[in-house]
Amino acid sequence: MRYINTIKESRLIFGDNLQVMDDLPAYSIDLIVTDPPYCFSKHNGKLERGENEKCHSNTSLYDYNDDTGECRIKVQFTKADIYKWLDMTPRLMKKMNAYIFCCEDQIPYYAEWAVEHGYKFAILVWEKPLGIINKKRFAQNAEFIVRIYELGTGLNAMDDSEMYSRILHAQAVRKKLTPTQKPCEIMERFIRLSTREGGVVLDPFLGSGTTAVAAQRLGRKYIGIENNEKFYAVAENRLKGEPIQASFF
Numbered sequence: 230m231r232y233i234n235t236i237k238e239s240r241l242i243f244g245d246n247l248q249v250m251d252d253l254p255a256y257s258i259d260l261i262v263t264d265p266p267y268c269f270s271k272h273n274g275k276l277e278r279g280e281n282e283k284c285h286s287n288t289s290l291y292d293y294n295d296d297t298g299e300c301r302i303k304v305q306f307t308k309a310d311i312y313k314w315l316d317m318t319p320r321l322m323k324k325m326n327a328y329i330f331c332c333e334d335q336i337p338y339y340a341e342w343a344v345e346h347g348y349k350f351a352i353l354v355w356e357k358p359l360g361i362i363n364k365k366r367f368a369q370n371a372e373f374i375v376r377i378y379e380l381g382t383g384l385n386a387m388d389d390s391e392m393y394s395r396i397l398h399a400q401a402v403r404k405k406l407t408p409t410q411k412p413c414e415i416m417e418r419f420i421r422l423s424t425r426e427g428g429v430v431l432d433p434f435l436g437s438g439t440t441a442v443a444a445q446r447l448g449r450k451y452i453g454i455e456n457n458e459k460f461y462a463v464a465e466n467r468l469k470g471e472p473i474q475a476s477f478f
């Protein structure tokens with residue numbers, strides 16, 4: 230039998246998500262909405278021709294060499310990394326229910342993990358405005374979200390026609406506070422579809438705090454974890470500026 234734990238207050242936590250998740254109480258989270266680093270390993274850490282144009286300085290994603298102009302990708306979030314954080318989640322969830330942004334290369338790992346653990350999965354698509362056009366490939370006008378869930382996590386009714394569409398339309402954030410900031414409206418949609426007021430939303434890869442902002446706007450509680458000092462500060466500042474709607478706070 231599961232003893233549900235109650236998280237009373239929203240929290241932003243600076244630190245490594247594996248350690249922090251290990252300390253969170255069991256069966257305390259209603260929903261995960263998160264956006265872990267993507268995986269660029271198929272290029273073996275090097276950019277393809279043409280992609281160099283995106284990179285003219287050091288960022289969280291790129292190492293730029295001023296002398297040679299060479300740019301290397303820093304982030305390689307592989308199957309092993311994915312399994313490490315996902316393995317922490319079944320202990321925390323009241324029922325498995327997670328929306329996870331990922332790149333195309335990572336979809337098989339998330340899906341495989343779900344199947345191995347007896348969960349269901351669905352692939353959702355964020356159709357975003359087109360950036361760079363390459364006439365020899367399919368357009369890069371989509372990002373992917375894997376939903377991992379189990380029975381008993383049916384979606385809440387929504388009052389718009391797109392209710393259960395797997396295709397989401399949203400503009401990319403124009404003036405990003407951090408390089409990979411996602412549109413708040415997408416996080417809000419997932420939270421509205423899959424929690425009730427007062428529910429607890431976990432984002433173990435918080436970045437600039439978008440999931441927490443969405444949760445706060447909708448009167449849900451959040452646990453947000455971020456290990457980059459600058460991004461953590463951005464998230465803190467954003468949340469201070471957000472109105473708190475719910476009566477239970």
Ligand SMILES: C[S@@+](CC[C@H](N)C(=O)[O-])C[C@H]1O[C@@H](n2cnc3c(N)ncnc32)[C@H](O)[C@@H]1O
Nearest residue numbers: 245246264409410411434436437439455456457
């Ligand atoms: C793709 S970004 C999230 C962006 C976020 N959705 C937003 O709208 O700003 C992923 C974040 O995960 C953080 N991160 C990566 N590994 C982490 C870890 N082990 N623990 C905590 N945060 C981590 C990175 O610093 C980065 O800010």
